[in-house]
Amino acid sequence: MSDLTDLYQEIILDHNKRPRNFGKIDQPTHFAEGHNPLCGDELSIFLDVQNDKIDDVSFDGQGCAISKASASLMTERLKGKTVEEAREVISEVRKLLIGPEESEPDLETLGDIAALEGVKKFAVRVKCATLAWHALEAALEGKSTTSTE
Amino acid sequence: MSNIMPQPKTDPIIPFPLNVETVRRDFPILDIHVGEKPLIYLDNAASTQKPQVVIDAIQRYYMLQNANIHRGVHYLSQKATDAYEEARRKTARFINAESEDEVVFVRGTTEAINLVATSWGSRYILEGDEIIISHLEHHANIVPWQMLCERVGAHLKVIPINDDGDLDLDAYEELLSDQTRIVAIGHVSNAIGTVNPIKTMIKTAHSRGIPVLIDGAQSAPHFPIDVQDLDCDFFIASAHKFYGPTGIGFLYGKAHQLDAMPPYQGGGDMIQTVTLEKSTYKKAPGRFEAGTPNIAGAIAMGAAIDYLEHIGRANIVTYEQELITYAKERLQKVEGLSLIGEPAEQAGAVSFALDSVHPHDIGTILDKKGIAVRAGHHCAQPLMKRLGVPATARASFAFYNTKEEIDSLSVALEKIRDLFV
Numbered sequence: 001m002s003d004l005t006d007l008y009q010e011i012i013l014d015h016n017k018r019p020r021n022f023g024k025i026d027q028p029t030h031f032a033e034g035h036n037p038l039c040g041d042e043l044s045i046f047l048d049v050q051n052d053k054i055d056d057v058s059f060d061g062q063g064c065a066i067s068k069a070s071a072s073l074m075t076e077r078l079k080g081k082t083v084e085e086a087r088e089v090i091s092e093v094r095k096l097l098i099g100p101e102e103s104e105p106d107l108e109t110l111g112d113i114a115a116l117e118g119v120k121k122f123a124v125r126v127k128c129a130t131l132a133w134h135a136l137e138a139a140l141e142g143k144s145t146t147s148t149e
Numbered sequence: 150m151s152n153i154m155p156q157p158k159t160d161p162i163i164p165f166p167l168n169v170e171t172v173r174r175d176f177p178i179l180d181i182h183v184g185e186k187p188l189i190y191l192d193n194a195a196s197t198q199k200p201q202v203v204i205d206a207i208q209r210y211y212m213l214q215n216a217n218i219h220r221g222v223h224y225l226s227q228k229a230t231d232a233y234e235e236a237r238r239k240t241a242r243f244i245n246a247e248s249e250d251e252v253v254f255v256r257g258t259t260e261a262i263n264l265v266a267t268s269w270g271s272r273y274i275l276e277g278d279e280i281i282i283s284h285l286e287h288h289a290n291i292v293p294w295q296m297l298c299e300r301v302g303a304h305l306k307v308i309p310i311n312d313d314g315d316l317d318l319d320a321y322e323e324l325l326s327d328q329t330r331i332v333a334i335g336h337v338s339n340a341i342g343t344v345n346p347i348k349t350m351i352k353t354a355h356s357r358g359i360p361v362l363i364d365g366a367q368s369a370p371h372f373p374i375d376v377q378d379l380d381c382d383f384f385i386a387s388a389h390k391f392y393g394p395t396g397i398g399f400l401y402g403k404a405h406q407l408d409a410m411p412p413y414q415g416g417g418d419m420i421q422t423v424t425l426e427k428s429t430y431k432k433a434p435g436r437f438e439a440g441t442p443n444i445a446g447a448i449a450m451g452a453a454i455d456y457l458e459h460i461g462r463a464n465i466v467t468y469e470q471e472l473i474t475y476a477k478e479r480l481q482k483v484e485g486l487s488l489i490g491e492p493a494e495q496a497g498a499v500s501f502a503l504d505s506v507h508p509h510d511i512g513t514i515l516d517k518k519g520i521a522v523r524a525g526h527h528c529a530q531p532l533m534k535r536l537g538v539p540a541t542a543r544a545s546f547a548f549y550n551t552k553e554e555i556d557s558l559s560v561a562l563e564k565i566r567d568l569f570v
């Protein structure tokens with residue numbers, strides 16, 4: 001059962017139960033919907049970016065514990081960061097979730113997000129964890145929808 | 150027969166009534182472990198496991214009978230052709246078709262529905278015509294009709310369901326119009342197990358001269374089927390859902406329907422004569438079987454049919470009804486669990502939600518306990534939307550499942566709820 005406890009760490013269960021920054025932002029400067037056709041999950045990401053700084057970020061939608069926790073952890077981590085810093089986080093998350101075996105993501109940059117590491121052992125669930133991040137990237141690039149496929 | 154081959158178990162003790170321990174021994178895969186845990190396979194609506202006799206039939210074919218059919222004059226070609234056509238007779242008997250010429254071998258349910266939508270559709274569906282399906286359908290019985298509608302400018306009409314997951318039959322009668330050209334409905338819902346009253350629905354459509362196609366993918370595994378009694382125009386199923394191999398299934402069509410339909414694909418085996426200017430086609434079913442078919446698959450489907458008849462179709466109904474009744478009772482005792490869809494008559498599958506726990510989390514944790522269920526939209530997104538859920542967890546049953554397995558599932562679900570809620 002240790003794989004399972006790696007996957008569903010306390011932090012993840014907690015973010016699933018009490019998602020942070022959940023709901024829409026009134027007048028987002030950036031917005032994107034992420035869609036996982038495999039399971040039908042849909043998450044929306046809202047950003048309020050002023051002078052290249054993420055003043056506010058939130059997410060909305062429905063998903064499994066992994067996708068919700070991932071989105072919640074993301075918003076917590078990005079609030080107040082510059083877009084540049086956000087891109088660094090994205091790049092470390094990529095290493096964490098889909099990087100080759102030997103990649104060593106920077107744990108300091110990741111913070112609590114590192115709790116998602118256990119997902120790697122569950123190939124079919126990796127897309128749940130990456131959904132919010134795909135949507136974030138799409139939002140930053142000014143696209144309004146994206147899909148994990 | 151040489152003795153290098155595993156011989157089919159020709160004469161095991163007839164389990165009457167069905168003895169689940171005996172039956173389980175016919176399915177080698179049921180002995181495997183997932184990690185440390187013995188496999189509990191509750192994803193039968195997606196695909197059933199295969200008894201040894203079906204596995205043997207495939208091996209026997211490739212070891213002793215393999216050649217192309219309907220072509221050679223040599224020994225093996227004759228043997229393969231005989232075995233393939235014997236499988237057609239078995240399939241006709243399986244659904245009580247009047248003649249084996251009414252049985253077309255296809256890749257599965259999806260291909261069969263596409264075949265009818267394309268071939269029958271090109272002959273009979275014109276701009277402004279209407280096709281009726283229901284809100285319960287699998288994508289395989291939605292998308293081919295949508296494609297046809299788009300092609301010719303016809304309209305898709307949908308029989309609504311009530312909150313229990315039963316079809317609204319009054320609405321059905323109102324939908325039938327002078328423009329309706331065909332009714333295409335599932336017999337049993339793969340997502341929530343609703344058994345539709347197809348016999349009366351067929352009668353109603355026929356009273357207005359409208360033909361009916363039945364998607365039997367989820368009924369053929371569970372009930373005896375009698376197409377003459379049902380009087381349906383088409384009946385379709387996939388072998389892999391009734392203990393046969395993947396890549397093979399059948400399309401039953403009434404002779405007059407099949408005979409009036411243009412070919413689906415062109416090629417070898419479906420023609421009478423070919424000149425460079427024009428070809429003439431075989432009669433049904435050959436007309437619809439262009440190219441080298443899945444010969445081993447058809448023969449093994451025949452073996453699955455023999456096996457089901459050997460177990461006794463009535464025994465299967467009795468045992469499975471007891472199992473699903475037990476499953477519904479036991480699952481409802483799990484705190485926070487709600488059944489999704491409570492149709493008047495239910496077979497095969499039970500869908501449920503567990504408080505706010507997402508079905509995928511349920512699926513992942515159950516998998517670690519060796520329990521295979523399906524979590525997702527079950528290729529029925531319009532139905533999920535109607536029921537107000539993005540996805541469900543679904544346990545679906547075969548006659549080799551036991552009450553103890555249902556208990557294990559229920560206990561596991563109780564633990565999952567403790568973890569998440």
Ligand SMILES: Cc1ncc(COP(=O)(O)O)c(C=O)c1O
Binds near residue numbers: 195258259290364
């Ligand atoms: C009701 C129903 N129709 C159609 C299909 C499609 O069957 P196949 O994938 O074997 O073509 C399925 C199986 O998933 C089903 O359950």
